[in-house]
Amino acid sequence: MATIYLSVGQVAKRSGLPVSTLHFYERKGLIASVRNSANHRVYRREVLRRVTVIKVAQSAGVPLSEIAEALSSQPTHSVPDTKDWARISEAWHDDLTRRINALTALRDKMAMCIGCGCLSVKRCPLVNEDDHLAKEGPGARLL
Numbered sequence: 001m002a003t004i005y006l007s008v009g010q011v012a013k014r015s016g017l018p019v020s021t022l023h024f025y026e027r028k029g030l031i032a033s034v035r036n037s038a039n040h041r042v043y044r045r046e047v048l049r050r051v052t053v054i055k056v057a058q059s060a061g062v063p064l065s066e067i068a069e070a071l072s073s074q075p076t077h078s079v080p081d082t083k084d085w086a087r088i089s090e091a092w093h094d095d096l097t098r099r100i101n102a103l104t105a106l107r108d109k110m111a112m113c114i115g116c117g118c119l120s121v122k123r124c125p126l127v128n129e130d131d132h133l134a135k136e137g138p139g140a141r142l143l
């Protein structure tokens with residue numbers, strides 16, 4: 001089967017991402033292009049699936065550096081298959097769960113602060129809740 005190549009504009013249109021973002025991804029090594037006979041930058045069609053993985057991961061809050069690390073085990077021209085996606089998502093699962101729990105706790109604490117705005121060190125749960133050094137007295141304790 002012949003390889004199908006897409007221009008950066010076609011990838012942008014089909015992925016919904018700006019051309020500048022695709023170029024950024026390429027500079028970061030997340031995707032790769034090749035030059036066609038007219039010396040234009042083109043992408044294999046498989047790049048669309050790779051871009052989808054990047055978009056999904058970014059929407060879940062996974063930092064680009066971690067996405068790059070997860071995808072680095074695959075050649076930039078390959079398509080992440082079901083097995084690859086399972087391996088990648090498993091690696092992010094614990095971190096996502098930790099962040100979800102932290103955000104849920106933050107949301108619940110913020111509910112107490114709605115309409116208050118005091119940001120009191122003594123009673124607001126958003127302000128330095130885990131300040132264990134406060135027991136040692138006021139001011140900087142580690143200097």
Ligand code: FES
Pocket residue numbers: 112113116117118119120123124125126
């Ligand atoms: S802002 Fe007043 S309790 Fe948080």
